[in-house]
Amino acid sequence: MIACPYGVRFFLDKERTYFPDRKTPFEEVKYKRYEVGTVVKCDFCIERREVDKLPPACVDVCPTNARYFGDLDDPHSEVSVLIAKERARQLHPEYGTDPSVYYIMG
Amino acid sequence: MSTYIDLGKFRAGERLQKEWGFGGQRRWRDGLLLLAFFFGGVGAGQFLVSTLIVKWPISALIGLLIVLVGKGAAHILFLGRPSRFWRIFFRPQTSWISRGLIFMTIFVIFGALYLAPDLGFDWLPWSSSSTTGIALWIVAALASLFMMVYDGFLLASGRSIPSWHSGIIPMLFAIYSLDSGIAITSTISALSGRIETVAEAAYLDTLLLLAVLASLGVYLLTMSGTSPAARLSLRNLLVGGVAPFFIGGAIIAGVVIPLILIYLASSISLSYLNLALSLTAVAGILALLGDLFVRHSILKVGYHISLI
Numbered sequence: 394m395i396a397c398p399y400g401v402r403f404f405l406d407k408e409r410t411y412f413p414d415r416k417t418p419f420e421e422v423k424y425k426r427y428e429v430g431t432v433v434k435c436d437f438c439i440e441r442r443e444v445d446k447l448p449p450a451c452v453d454v455c456p457t458n459a460r461y462f463g464d465l466d467d468p469h470s471e472v473s474v475l476i477a478k479e480r481a482r483q484l485h486p487e488y489g490t491d492p493s494v495y496y497i498m499g
Numbered sequence: 500m501s502t503y504i505d506l507g508k509f510r511a512g513e514r515l516q517k518e519w520g521f522g523g524q525r526r527w528r529d530g531l532l533l534l535a536f537f538f539g540g541v542g543a544g545q546f547l548v549s550t551l552i553v554k555w556p557i558s559a560l561i562g563l564l565i566v567l568v569g570k571g572a573a574h575i576l577f578l579g580r581p582s583r584f585w586r587i588f589f590r591p592q593t594s595w596i597s598r599g600l601i602f603m604t605i606f607v608i609f610g611a612l613y614l615a616p617d618l619g620f621d622w623l624p625w626s627s628s629s630t631t632g633i634a635l636w637i638v639a640a641l642a643s644l645f646m647m648v649y650d651g652f653l654l655a656s657g658r659s660i661p662s663w664h665s666g667i668i669p670m671l672f673a674i675y676s677l678d679s680g681i682a683i684t685s686t687i688s689a690l691s692g693r694i695e696t697v698a699e700a701a702y703l704d705t706l707l708l709l710a711v712l713a714s715l716g717v718y719l720l721t722m723s724g725t726s727p728a729a730r731l732s733l734r735n736l737l738v739g740g741v742a743p744f745f746i747g748g749a750i751i752a753g754v755v756i757p758l759i760l761i762y763l764a765s766s767i768s769l770s771y772l773n774l775a776l777s778l779t780a781v782a783g784i785l786a787l788l789g790d791l792f793v794r795h796s797i798l799k800v801g802y803h804i805s806l807i
Contacts, residue, residue: 394518398659400803404518404579430579484806488658 394432398485399492402434419450437462465493513728516660516801531577533798536650537679537791538569539603540672543643544680546610550636552703553696556617556627558684563610566603566646574600595653602649606642609635647676660801661725662732667718668797674714678707679790682757686783689776701761701779704786708754708761715750715793732800745796753789757782 394402408424410416416424422440427433441447448462463472472495475481481495521529545562549555575581588604590597613635616626625631651669658664685700719736722729736745760782764775 395516395801396657396659398804399806400514406579428580432579485659485804 398488398490402432405429405431405433512805513731514803516803519798519801521799528577530795531573533791533795535570535573535577536672536794536798538565538573539599539646539650540676540790540794541679541683541787542566542570543606543646544676544678545683546606546680547640547643547647547677548680548684548700548703550613551640553684553688553699555684555688555693555696556614558687559610560614560618561683561687562680563607563614567607570603595649595656599646599649599653602642602645606639606646609642610639613639644673647673654797654801659803661729661804662722663797663801665718665721667714667721671711671714671718672794674707674710675790675793678704678711679787681707682783682786682790684783686780686787689780689783692776694772694776697776697779698765701764701782704783705758705761708758708786711789712750712754715754726804728802728804731802735800735802736796739800741796741799744792744799748792749789749796752785753792754786757786757789760785 394404405427407429408416408420410420419438419440426440435449438447438449438451441450447453449460452460452462461472461475463470465473465476467473468477475497476495480498482498483492483495519532542562542565545565546559547562549559549562575584578584587594587597587600591601613627613632616623616632625635627636648669651672654660654663654672655665655668681700681704685697685704688696688700719733722733735741760778764778764782767775767778
């Protein structure tokens, strides 16, 4: 957690739900895999990928279509083409962590 | 310098780490890691000083107990799932925390075996001066040296926090640990009237307090010329919210005043022996608090580098 230059890991001290009294269906799935008292990070909504090959929820709901999700290993995927065509960069590549998140610099 | 794009929780500018300091999610655990570092350094330093310099088994035993009980309890309570603490032992190839725990275990076991014959267990087939005893001491002493530096290496290993990612930090923590070991030995000696130990410890304490002052100066100088995050840490240390702890607690109360008190104690005539012993005891307690304050200050000013 401390060493991560991107601050993407966090300690799950308790179950945090959207509704105060119940979990949403996605939260039900999520908290089956997450364990309170451990450190977790974004897993790109793997439960959505596993069931219906859906993109992560944040990509689905982004009102300005600012997010893209795809296979970096496939040179013909939408994300690979975007990265090759646009001015895309990783955050702090000097640390050698080779993050899978790229930012298009506008 | 610190450009924040604060959209809810996202911050592109320098971010203050809170998990190992104060103010994070797990408020009740605030300060536990600080205490673990502090007790580890003090206990290891006290063991080394008590066995190598002043030859006082009771004091060395106190050092061992500080590590075992103080550091051990603080570390276990800090964990999110304490029942899984044993997993820490299995990552020495990548984790300084794992290496620290392994050496802490070695330190406690070998230190206890070395001290046992002098503490009533004289039926054991070795004494502290036998070849076996000396071998046990060497292992315990090496482990204690490692414990004095490992928390510095642990902080320095995080490249994203420039005020920690410095070669000075392990050295600074090691000097502080040794000084705290001497300070606590000197305080216990003064309170129990061991005059010969007090004089020796007070002399060493003076040398190490001067070394602490020099190391702190080098640490601050190295931070001034690096990244914006390091300069933010420096500003926080010198004029920000941490300044009262760093300047007031760590430097003035923890180094300058103890140096003056030790000087006064050594200048007082022997007819005021009790006053000299009291001054030395107070100097030792202040030096210990200085160690706590400096570790607290460094943990509190850990700024992550800016994301962009």
